[in-house]
Amino acid sequence: MRIKIFFKIIIIVLSCVLFGLFYTQIIKGNFYNDLSRKNRIRLITRESSRGDIFDVEGRILADSSLSFSVSIIPQELTHKDKVFSLLAKILKMDKGKLEKTYRLGLMAPFAPVIIKDNLAKKTALLLEDNRYKLAGVFVQGKPQRRYPSKEALAHIIGYVREVDKSRITRLRDYGYKIKDNVGYGGIEEAQDIVLRAEKGGMQVEVDSKGHMVRLLGLRPSQRGRDVRLTINLDMQRIAYEALGNKKGCIVIMNPSTGAILAMVSNPSYDPNIFINNDKSKIMRLLNSKSAPFFNRAISGAYPAASLFKVITALAALESGKISASTTFFCEGKMRIGNRIFKCWDTHGRVDLASAIARSCDVYFYNTGLLAGPDKIANYAAKFALGKRSGIDISGEVPGLVPTVTWKRWKRQAKWYKGDTANFSIGQGDLLVTPLQMARLISAFANGGYLVKPYLIEEIDNKSSVRKKAFKKLQVKSKNLKLIRDALIKTVKDLNGTAHILNMSGLSVAGKTGTAQVYNRSSHGWFMGFAPSDKPKIAFCVFTENSGGSYVACSVVKKILKRFLEDKLI
Amino acid sequence: MHKSAKRLFIITIAIAIIGLLTIYSASYQDGALQERNIFTRQLCWVFLGVIVFIIFYNFNYRRLYDLTFVFYGLSIVFLILVLIFGKIKFGAQRWLVVAGFSFQPSELARFAVILFLARYFSRKNIFSVRLRIKDLGILRSLVFPGILVGIPAFLVLRQPDLGTSLMFVFIFLILVFVAGARKRYIVSLLGLSLVMLPVFWYFLKDYQKERLLVFVNPNIDPLGAGYTVIQSKIAVGSGTLFGRGWLGGTQNTLNFLPERHTDFIFSCFAESSGFLGSTILLFLFYLLFKECINIIYSTRDPFARLLVVGIVAGIFLQVVINVSMTIGFMPIVGLPLPLLSYGGTSTLITFMSLGVVANISKKRMIF
Numbered sequence: 001m002r003i004k005i006f007f008k009i010i011i012i013v014l015s016c017v018l019f020g021l022f023y024t025q026i027i028k029g030n031f032y033n034d035l036s037r038k039n040r041i042r043l044i045t046r047e048s049s050r051g052d053i054f055d056v057e058g059r060i061l062a063d064s065s066l067s068f069s070v071s072i073i074p075q076e077l078t079h080k081d082k083v084f085s086l087l088a089k090i091l092k093m094d095k096g097k098l099e100k101t102y103r104l105g106l107m108a109p110f111a112p113v114i115i116k117d118n119l120a121k122k123t124a125l126l127l128e129d130n131r132y133k134l135a136g137v138f139v140q141g142k143p144q145r146r147y148p149s150k151e152a153l154a155h156i157i158g159y160v161r162e163v164d165k166s167r168i169t170r171l172r173d174y175g176y177k178i179k180d181n182v183g184y185g186g187i188e189e190a191q192d193i194v195l196r197a198e199k200g201g202m203q204v205e206v207d208s209k210g211h212m213v214r215l216l217g218l219r220p221s222q223r224g225r226d227v228r229l230t231i232n233l234d235m236q237r238i239a240y241e242a243l244g245n246k247k248g249c250i251v252i253m254n255p256s257t258g259a260i261l262a263m264v265s266n267p268s269y270d271p272n273i274f275i276n277n278d279k280s281k282i283m284r285l286l287n288s289k290s291a292p293f294f295n296r297a298i299s300g301a302y303p304a305a306s307l308f309k310v311i312t313a314l315a316a317l318e319s320g321k322i323s324a325s326t327t328f329f330c331e332g333k334m335r336i337g338n339r340i341f342k343c344w345d346t347h348g349r350v351d352l353a354s355a356i357a358r359s360c361d362v363y364f365y366n367t368g369l370l371a372g373p374d375k376i377a378n379y380a381a382k383f384a385l386g387k388r389s390g391i392d393i394s395g396e397v398p399g400l401v402p403t404v405t406w407k408r409w410k411r412q413a414k415w416y417k418g419d420t421a422n423f424s425i426g427q428g429d430l431l432v433t434p435l436q437m438a439r440l441i442s443a444f445a446n447g448g449y450l451v452k453p454y455l456i457e458e459i460d461n462k463s464s465v466r467k468k469a470f471k472k473l474q475v476k477s478k479n480l481k482l483i484r485d486a487l488i489k490t491v492k493d494l495n496g497t498a499h500i501l502n503m504s505g506l507s508v509a510g511k512t513g514t515a516q517v518y519n520r521s522s523h524g525w526f527m528g529f530a531p532s533d534k535p536k537i538a539f540c541v542f543t544e545n546s547g548g549s550y551v552a553c554s555v556v557k558k559i560l561k562r563f564l565e566d567k568l569i
Numbered sequence: 570m571h572k573s574a575k576r577l578f579i580i581t582i583a584i585a586i587i588g589l590l591t592i593y594s595a596s597y598q599d600g601a602l603q604e605r606n607i608f609t610r611q612l613c614w615v616f617l618g619v620i621v622f623i624i625f626y627n628f629n630y631r632r633l634y635d636l637t638f639v640f641y642g643l644s645i646v647f648l649i650l651v652l653i654f655g656k657i658k659f660g661a662q663r664w665l666v667v668a669g670f671s672f673q674p675s676e677l678a679r680f681a682v683i684l685f686l687a688r689y690f691s692r693k694n695i696f697s698v699r700l701r702i703k704d705l706g707i708l709r710s711l712v713f714p715g716i717l718v719g720i721p722a723f724l725v726l727r728q729p730d731l732g733t734s735l736m737f738v739f740i741f742l743i744l745v746f747v748a749g750a751r752k753r754y755i756v757s758l759l760g761l762s763l764v765m766l767p768v769f770w771y772f773l774k775d776y777q778k779e780r781l782l783v784f785v786n787p788n789i790d791p792l793g794a795g796y797t798v799i800q801s802k803i804a805v806g807s808g809t810l811f812g813r814g815w816l817g818g819t820q821n822t823l824n825f826l827p828e829r830h831t832d833f834i835f836s837c838f839a840e841s842s843g844f845l846g847s848t849i850l851l852f853l854f855y856l857l858f859k860e861c862i863n864i865i866y867s868t869r870d871p872f873a874r875l876l877v878v879g880i881v882a883g884i885f886l887q888v889v890i891n892v893s894m895t896i897g898f899m900p901i902v903g904l905p906l907p908l909l910s911y912g913g914t915s916t917l918i919t920f921m922s923l924g925v926v927a928n929i930s931k932k933r934m935i936f
Contacts, residue, residue, distance in 0.1 A: 002746060002747050002749065003747060003862065003865055003866075003874070003878065005746075005747075006743065006746070006747050006878060006882075007858070007859075007862045010855075010858050010881070010885055011855070013885075013889055014851055014854070014855055014888075014889070017851065017888075017889055017892050017893060017898075018847075018848060018851055020892075020893060020896050020898045021805070021839070021844060021847045021848070021851075021892070021896065022844060023896075024802065024805050024806045024896045025805060025806055025808050025809055025810070025839065025843060025844040025847065026809065026810060026844050028806050029806055029807070029808070029809035029810070029844075030809070031806065032802060032803050032804075032805070032806020032807045033806070033807040033809060035803045035806075035807070036803050036804070036806075036807035036819060036820055039800075039803060039819070039820065039823075039825055040819045040820075040823050040825070205819075205823070206823070207823040207824045207825075208823060208824040208825040213823060
């Protein structure tokens with residue numbers, strides 16, 4: 001008999017089984033241990049709402065409302081047909097469509113499948129009332145972001161959306177997870193850490209039916225902290241409306257503190273489309289040629305044009321090359337080297353004040369050539385041109401102040417007198433942001449202090465540390481006053497380029513600018529402050545490819561008129 | 570008790586106690602199992618099993634030789650009765666209810682088939698002491714006994730109970746092999762089995778086909794047939810080296826594991842006692858088999874020898890198939906783990922078989 005062979009077979013087979021156990025329990029033990037833990041431990045996240053954003057007077061710029069969604073937990077769906085019929089009736093949707101949504105979303109028996117988002121409150125309540133008939137169906141409330149000001153504040157506030165791949169890699173160290181909502185653009189992005197709610201959660205042990213056996217751990221969720229901005233919602237709205245459908249931007253700030261009262265960039269977008277996740281609208285906006293996400297006030301760098309003349313004037317005055325009484329004769333053009341440089345008008349003999357008021361180019365060609373490019377660049381740098389201001393939102397660009405050295409290094413070219421002429425009237429390579437111009441004019445409004453623009457007044461009811469940082473400029477107050485008077489003349493004088501702004505009840509000071517753009521129509525500029533004796537606001541209006549400074553001036557006029565009507569100044 | 574029989578008894582009891590502890594852990598938190606008093610009932614079955622063991626230890630096994638066809642006949646009758654009157658549990662008609670007790674005739678049939686084959690193959694050649702099977706042609710060494718095994722196997726398959734009917738085939742193969750049939754017969758028998766596989770597939774019920782498909786890839790139906798395999802693998806695997814302690818297995822106590830007091834008792838055991846416990850359990854079974862094999866060598870009665878081989882083969886096959894299916898190494902067929910799984914018939918028949926083996930160890934001086 002083959003008993004020995006039989007016993008050997010027994011030993012071999014038992015060894016094989018033992019090896020199988022070794023493989024399952026030792027080699028893959030940790031893997032199965034993990035699965036076992038996942039089997040019985042469920043994380044139930046508890047969401048809390050993001051912090052609100054207020055304007056300076058406490059009016060809501062961004063807050064959260066409860067949004068309801070209905071979902072189904074597959075393993076608890078016992079009477080599938082009945083539940084779907086009732087759901088279809090309550091949601092007023094086609095039953096087949098509901099079943100399809102459910103089928104497509106099915107992942108695991110315990111993982112809830114969202115059937116419908118953004119339920120009306122009434123529908124949510126109706127579902128709750130019918131809960132006993134709807135085994136396996138759950139209504140969940142989730143805080144959802146709201147932007148009541150829509151387009152008017154989009155660039156300052158930004159928006160929130162599900163974090164994307166590139167950002168999660170950057171933010172993972174700060175405790176962000178996939179599927180988290182994260183701020184994009186504006187304050188939402190810059191203050192995300194402050195605003196974001198701490199997700200809480202419960203760790204529970206469940207049995208095979210998903211019923212809770214015991215609570216393993218609990219972390220309460222925490223609401224995000226609020227942020228109060230320096231923005232005045234009324235001013236912001238008026239500014240946004242004044243711009244209408246014109247491309248461009250407006251910056252209004254408090255000249256003595258640097259607090260931004262309004263900042264508008266047009267075209268804009270409605271941040272709420274990201275909350276509703278309206279994909280086609282988002283794609284259309286992202287691909288739009290008019291760049292609605294671009295915050296022209298801080299990210300756009302444009303030629304300063306005649307606005308820059310105040311710097312040229314100041315440089316020449318400070319270095320003693322000219323005085324208030326220095327005059328030059330404008331015959332509408334000027335020959336420098338072998339090129340003819342034109343003035344936009346024929347001004348005749350002009351002194352400094354009327355040269356600024358009437359924006360005579362020839363006067364500043366002469367002044368610039370006297371002062372020299374290094375001196376002008378030097379004064380431009382004093383007013384922090386070519387540098388980022390460090391405002392609280394991202395996307396700011398530094399602009400560019402050309403110098404002789406810069407041209408040699410970057411362009412490998414010599415600096416010609418013609419370059420100085422162009423530089424003197426703010427053309428050529430010079431690029432500035434509208435925010436820098438608002439800052440520049442503020443210095444003339446407040447008597448020589450360079451303020452630092454800021455947007456955040458308070459975080460979580462504690463006043464922001466970054467505000468009120470300004471420094472005294474090293475310029476003679478006599479010279480500042482000279483220019484300031486000229487700026488008043490620009491509006492007051494009948495021949496002044498901004499005479500249109502000479503209104504009753506408010507004295508305005510400022511400087512116009514028309515920046516020539518190759519092959520396109522010119523940009524319009526106006527920077528100014530009001531009231532001119534005791535300035536409450538300083539502002540800069542920029543209208544892109546609009547034809548010239550008169551467009552900017554008309555926008556300013558609309559704004560100031562309404563400010564007066566609404567007693568904002 | 571004889572020394573060898575005593576050892577056999579102790580090993581058996583040790584395994585049965587492990588089974589009782591595991592059944593306790595599987596049922597103590599489950600309302601439905603508690604209500605049915607699973608643990609107490611199994612305790613009674615083990616107690617009865619011990620009595621049956623002692624009875625058969627004192628019962629001359631040679632009388633079984635004469636009673637072979639009584640067992641065989643009774644089995645056939647019960648198997649037919651079960652197909653007509655049987656109680657349906659888990660979609661299969663395997664139980665006969667007699668006076669409030671469920672009785673599983675396929676377990677008895679297995680014993681009867683072993684008895685029959687041991688008797689059939691142990692007949693001696695009239696002219697020498699050689700076993701007749703060595704000289705028999707294919708018809709009488711394979712076909713005739715094959716048909717007699719085939720009848721109960723077919724009836725069991727109709728219940729349907731794929732596992733037990735496959736056991737009949739395996740036991741037949743092992744006994745033909747051990748009894749000493751010509752090698753070419755065995756080779757051709759194996760060949761035939763392979764050829765028969767597609768035919769066999771055709772006769773399977775849909776759920777059995779599904780189980781086999783799920784064995785190939787459990788993920789095709791993670792909530793249905795694949796669920797058990799996945800949960801069982803998780804249970805066994807999460808035991809790792811030392812296990813999670815008695816009553817500590819969460820797959821078990823939180824009810825993730827279906828049929829955990831019967832076919833998947835091993836998963837419960839492995840979850841709570843780890844690879845160490847699994848090894849000890851398999852080692853106990855090894856000791857059991859070794860003791861039986863030693864007893865085979867102590868007797869020269871070919872009937873006794875084949876009987877022990879058949880009994881060992883039966884227990885061995887159940888252990889291997891059961892444990893393998895809990896770790897996904899074999900498809901799920903409804904086979905209990907002898908001495909551990911809950912079930913009266915299985916427990917009693919196993920104790921009885923081992924009692925017979927113990928009796929054989931006592932009778933060694935007769936020949």
